[in-house]
Amino acid sequence: MRRWGIAAALACVAVPAQGWAADKVPPLPPYVAAYQPTNVDERGAWMMADEEERHLRDAADVIRDPALNAYVRGVLCRTVGEDRCNAVRLYILRVPAFNATMSANGTMTIWSGALLRLRSEAELGAVLGHEFGHFELRHTLSGFRNRRSGTDLMAWASILIANSSALQMSTIGGFYAFDRAQETSADMIGVRYLATSRYPSAAAADVWERIMGEADATAIGRHRKANQRYAAGFFATHPTSLARATYLRDAAQAIADGGSAEGNAYRAALAPWLPTFLADQVKLNDFGGSEFVLAQLAADGWTTPLLFARGELYRERGNPRDLVAAAGFYQQAIDRGDAPAEAYRGLGLALLRGQQAGPAGIALREYLRRKPDAADAPLITTLVAS
């Protein structure tokens, strides 16, 4: 069963920018609540999506925190409207990658990696609106039909034409171009949701510009060439991030609506989960990408959770210079006064690995004093004693 996702890293064809005059934003299509599948293809697609949802509902990766779920759903409803959002079951998955998905039957997922990277309610609304666009435009069904008619054609072609490999290639290519067209149309209806909501529609383009920056930072951090694709890939299912940023920016400028992006409200709602999501990101062994994400989140200044995560990231890489830098970040977090006990642990271990046993002992003893029942207290105690 296919689901549509944002799939940030994928790339491809240049899509002509669609400009709108400011005075005529196309109205949203009329919405039918409690839509039921109407024919055999669609009923099949819904049946499979229902089965998947039953598995998803019980999955261990689902974040069940009622406050976070209510908040994310609230943003979806404020973006697409109350009547539309009632059709959606929204699942927040703890997966540290940027993605969101939509199934035929109205199952929406958003991954914790996306929540970490987004910076405002408007950006979250842009992503959720895009996914809802796939649902409203019934993309699963049309995608299935396109795929089926393509495979029928290929089955006949292989009988009728002796050497049909060229035809197969062009038909396969047709699937992916069709997927890209769907992504683009979902992007454009997403902008229209934003235009009719209280959020500014420029938020959608901001998301894609940062995704490009992160992909480049990951590549450079792994000593590879920054491999941002700017043009068509034959097998790509999604438009390039550059193409998306460009046409979404054009559309938003044409609409030229205002509104508050609600960045502060977003940060406040995510605050309880921020240390968890940051830790998940730091443990991915992606120094360049994680450093980029941290720098983006610290655009308005380095907060205690961000400094602590940066210390963990540098201590993890563990070059002698990284250990010095890590100790500095932990110390900055501690100096702010609201650092967790683990900041003393990180400081002590960074100093210890950097062969500064004296100051390391002081920091580790402070960790044990602040968290005597820590799960690793027995080991840290022996480290201090030796």
Add this chain to the structure above:
Amino acid sequence: MSVRRFVLSVAAAALLVAPAVAGNKLILPGARIAVAKSTLTVQPASEWNRLGARPGRNAETWTLDGDALNDLTFYGGIESGKTLFRDTDRKNQPLPQVSATMLVTDIPALVENSYRIALGTASMSIGTVEPVAFAGGKGVRFTYAFTRQGETLRRRGEGRGAMIGGRLYLITYEAPALHYYDRSLAAARQVADSARL
């Protein structure tokens, strides 16, 4: 088809299939044996099965009922710059590497991050961490738990390891929390306790 041609084709098919994997092997109790192509030795008190498929160059897995149900893996002296086990996607999701300067506290972190990346799950977490003598060195014993992506079955694990001479020696035991973990924990601990260099 003549008998001769049939015999030849069967022989050819056998040649194609047979030498692909080294095969699994029964480990008899009592004897002290070297594991994971290293100088690490253990002395099991009960029967185990050694799997032919190795997780990495210096790693080896034993099991009782299949590696999905109980998995005792030895990592024998992983060098600085090497990964714990084989990379599944080295280009896009490289695993963290062992470093000769790692502290004993970095061993559970290395296991946690390697599992998170290889299994694609953020559910991997380390539980208690305590000092232990391991293979004649100052080591660490830690517990962990994780759920594989798309599964609801929780798995528990216990590892013990040490950095000795700049190399990582590690033994992990993991099994589904449901029934299997407790059932073979004693046998696995006995093997890990017997580890020597």
